[in-house]
Amino acid sequence: MSAVMITRKVRKWEKLPGKNTFCCDGRVMMARQKGVFYLTLFLIVGTCSLFFAFECPYLAVHLSPAIPVFAIILFLFVMAFLLRTSFSDPGVLPRALPEEASFIEMEIEAANGNVPAGQRPPPRIRNVQINNQIVKLKYCYTCKIFRPPRASHCSICDNCVDRFDHHCPWVGNCVGKRNYRYFYLFTLTLSLLTIYIFTFNIVHVVMRSVDQGFLNTLKETPGTVLEVLVCFFTLWSVVGLTGFHTYLISLNQTTNEDIKGSWSGKNRIQNPYSHKNIIKNCCEVLCGPTYPSVLDRRGMMQEDSPVFANGEAPSSFNNPIPQTTKTTAPLIPNEHTPEEVKPSIAFASEKSPSSREKSPSPKEEHPPSPKLPPLASPETDAETSIAKTH
Numbered sequence: 001m002s003a004v005m006i007t008r009k010v011r012k013w014e015k016l017p018g019k020n021t022f023c024c025d026g027r028v029m030m031a032r033q034k035g036v037f038y039l040t041l042f043l044i045v046g047t048c049s050l051f052f053a054f055e056c057p058y059l060a061v062h063l064s065p066a067i068p069v070f071a072i073i074l075f076l077f078v079m080a081f082l083l084r085t086s087f088s089d090p091g092v093l094p095r096a097l098p099e100e101a102s103f104i105e106m107e108i109e110a111a112n113g114n115v116p117a118g119q120r121p122p123p124r125i126r127n128v129q130i131n132n133q134i135v136k137l138k139y140c141y142t143c144k145i146f147r148p149p150r151a152s153h154c155s156i157c158d159n160c161v162d163r164f165d166h167h168c169p170w171v172g173n174c175v176g177k178r179n180y181r182y183f184y185l186f187t188l189t190l191s192l193l194t195i196y197i198f199t200f201n202i203v204h205v206v207m208r209s210v211d212q213g214f215l216n217t218l219k220e221t222p223g224t225v226l227e228v229l230v231c232f233f234t235l236w237s238v239v240g241l242t243g244f245h246t247y248l249i250s251l252n253q254t255t256n257e258d259i260k261g262s263w264s265g266k267n268r269i270q271n272p273y274s275h276k277n278i279i280k281n282c283c284e285v286l287c288g289p290t291y292p293s294v295l296d297r298r299g300m301m302q303e304d305s306p307v308f309a310n311g312e313a314p315s316s317f318n319n320p321i322p323q324t325t326k327t328t329a330p331l332i333p334n335e336h337t338p339e340e341v342k343p344s345i346a347f348a349s350e351k352s353p354s355s356r357e358k359s360p361s362p363k364e365e366h367p368p369s370p371k372l373p374p375l376a377s378p379e380t381d382a383e384t385s386i387a388k389t390h
Helices: 035-062 066-086 098-112 180-212 214-220 222-251 255-260 278-287 342-351 378-389
Strands: 003-011 020-023 028-031 125-130 133-140 152-154 159-161 166-168 173-175 300-308
Touching (some): 035 066, 035 222, 180 214, 180 222, 214 222
Antiparallel strands (some): 003 300, 125 133, 166 173
């Protein structure tokens, strides 16, 4: 069966690793688990729809026509910040290419040397200095990179995220360097919208109860009861979350660092990213520059795909065998190799298939090589060694 390799251009987002979902030709990037995100949309849109249907007509006539206008403005801000947080790249770091990963592995092996059998290898870390503080860069075994400062690997999205804060299921995405400010503005505006709706729900019930009675008011506006219950239970969590992130922004700290106690542990290491000033910390987090994405999701790349004569691909192409990268010790002795192991390494290098032997042509004459005794098999060597020991 003959096959022809055809090179075609594809978008890079189609080949990106990790557990993400892309829409609109790579412009929208979210996590695969989006069930809670749909619940967030339903609660916000549903509660606001009930408020516009039951309370706004009465309050606009008997109190002020500006009440529904401000509610619409807050609703638009909430939806804009929610979609901006959910549909953007949080700061995912690209994984190392196979050549880069091999080079990093060689550097680590050269720095650590040969680890004796039965002993754990030393941790893969690098130390950098930031504002006179030593910060450790940890190695990610999945992405094959040394993570930048404040970066962490999200187990849900299976990506390393720069300035990783946390993975929020309510927005259906990670919260990191590129969307943290929009996440905070979303929680802030949602808190204001929840307080706004809850307050005017109470005002609406009180104003109608004066004329019609409390029970008659509840019968005529059943949506008000549902709105009050939703807003009451949502208010505490949303306002508490906004207050917690306001505290973190004032210290220029992330949720991940606060949970791990990175700057308040036993060593009492000070936060090297804090300016020791609340205003400066807030300006850096909320008003700092917007960092571009380093993924180049919509960039083009070439992919080779086989096309067969009968239009069918064999089973080896339909079910490709996953390739695994195996790191082996070099066959060339180095300065870390023990003296007693060097002869065996040299002998193995002579037997390795990498040493290419040219077959002599009929016209060339070569002196006959001395015949070597046949090498014993591993089983014979094992039996000889056992016999000697006994």
